[in-house]
Amino acid sequence: MHSLKNVLPNGTPDSPAIDWSFMKHYKIAILPGDGIGSEIMAEALKVLDVVERRNPVTFDRMPGRFGASAWFETGNSFPDDTIALCDKAHAILKGPIGLGHEESKVIPIEEQPERGALLPMRRRYDTFANFRPVYLPASLSHFSPLKPEIIGNGVDIMIVRELVGGIYFGKKETGVNDRGLRYAHEVLEYDESLIKRTVDIAFDTAMKRRRLLHNIHKSNVLKSSILWTEIIDETAKEFPDVEVRHMLVDAAATHLCLDPCQFDVMVMENMFGDILSDQAGGILGSLGLMPSACVGPQKAYYEPSHGSAPDIADKNIANPYSMIGSVAMMLDMSFGMTEEAANIWQALQSVFASGYSTSDLSKPGTDCTIVSTGEFGDRVVAAL
Numbered sequence: 001m002h003s004l005k006n007v008l009p010n011g012t013p014d015s016p017a018i019d020w021s022f023m024k025h026y027k028i029a030i031l032p033g034d035g036i037g038s039e040i041m042a043e044a045l046k047v048l049d050v051v052e053r054r055n056p057v058t059f060d061r062m063p064g065r066f067g068a069s070a071w072f073e074t075g076n077s078f079p080d081d082t083i084a085l086c087d088k089a090h091a092i093l094k095g096p097i098g099l100g101h102e103e104s105k106v107i108p109i110e111e112q113p114e115r116g117a118l119l120p121m122r123r124r125y126d127t128f129a130n131f132r133p134v135y136l137p138a139s140l141s142h143f144s145p146l147k148p149e150i151i152g153n154g155v156d157i158m159i160v161r162e163l164v165g166g167i168y169f170g171k172k173e174t175g176v177n178d179r180g181l182r183y184a185h186e187v188l189e190y191d192e193s194l195i196k197r198t199v200d201i202a203f204d205t206a207m208k209r210r211r212l213l214h215n216i217h218k219s220n221v222l223k224s225s226i227l228w229t230e231i232i233d234e235t236a237k238e239f240p241d242v243e244v245r246h247m248l249v250d251a252a253a254t255h256l257c258l259d260p261c262q263f264d265v266m267v268m269e270n271m272f273g274d275i276l277s278d279q280a281g282g283i284l285g286s287l288g289l290m291p292s293a294c295v296g297p298q299k300a301y302y303e304p305s306h307g308s309a310p311d312i313a314d315k316n317i318a319n320p321y322s323m324i325g326s327v328a329m330m331l332d333m334s335f336g337m338t339e340e341a342a343n344i345w346q347a348l349q350s351v352f353a354s355g356y357s358t359s360d361l362s363k364p365g366t367d368c369t370i371v372s373t374g375e376f377g378d379r380v381v382a383a384l
């Protein structure tokens with residue numbers, strides 16, 4: 001398809017200058033991160049190129065260092081120049097970060113990329129609402145390790161995870177106690193405003209979907225879950241059309257395996273969401289199928305839900321779906337380009353439907369053609 005920019009005539013001295021004000025200009029911070037990050041980001045950018053070529057939009061891509069790779073180069077995993085470009089970006093597209101268990105020991109604990117870069121980014125932009133779609137159409141249900149009678153019709157869940165509160169961000173302390181034993185102490189704290197804003201977003205999301213919301217909690221033990229559930233019940237009065245079901249987090253882990261199709265929107269605090277969203281990725285067959293959006297009052301960033309998979313880095317075999325899906329979420333949620341987002345989802349599904357997949361999804365007995373990271377991205381671009 002031709003770019004709109006190339007088919008429009010240029011202004012000439014005899015004709016009035018063309019009014020280009022319909023063009024939208026977006027600045028995007030591009031942070032490939034560590035491990036497989038740069039490989040899957042390259043495929044995401046191919047897709048962004050296609051969208052740019054056929055819409056009245058420009059994407060100013062501002063690359064930045066972030067994560068362990070940034071630490072090795074600058075001694076800081078979220079360096080000042082990266083902070084500056086994220087500050088001025090309309091949205092941030094971020095790859096996975098982190099090193100393997102042993103490798104990360106060379107970096108001081110507080111500066112390891114999870115504590116030194118990712119959590120500070122979440123805090124800086126107050127990205128409290130983390131959307132993690134768990135989606136597998138019926139046609140791809142063979143990717144799931146669950147039996148066809150459980151997953152045969154596919155699954156379509158939206159996990160809404162609170163992302164800037166709870167035990168991740170509470171006070172932490174370590175030391176030696178008066179019995180001479182090493183101890184660690186950390187606080188799980190939420191105030192009602194932190195809960196309310198996430199819960200509101202979850203109800204809004206439920207209204208746009210099947211109007212069914214699961215409140216995932218641990219009220220039989222945790223006071224924070226009692227408060228969380230109170231706020232759910234209060235907010236439910238503002239959304240009489242949404243059916244609310246309460247489920248303990250441990251039970252939810254079981255139900256996700258036994259009957260994932262009962263869920264539509266699930267809302268939960270930070271750490272529950274971390275754990276259950278990885279489990280949900282397992283139900284799809286690969287964490288490579290888990291994009292996400294992290295949304296704050298001013299800014300959002302988009303990232304795969306998975307880690308940097310250092311064991312398969314630089315082999316051109318990683319699955320770029322989650323990174324490309326994160327582009328779709330960015331176009332939809334930050335730039336209002338809903339149709340292009342839908343096109344990308346469709347293109348991603350169609351590559352699988354044509355019998356191609358990356359190696360993370362290949363299973364003995366299935367006759368998929370395994371493609372590389374780059375080939376997968378090329379096929380998505382061709383489908384677009």
Ligand code: IPM
Nearest residue numbers: 097098114115118274305306
């Ligand atoms: C995620 C990741 C992060 C988290 C890590 C890298 C700190 O696992 O986004 O789910 O625990 O939130």
Ligand code: MN
Nearest residue numbers: 274275278305
């Ligand atoms: Mn996680």
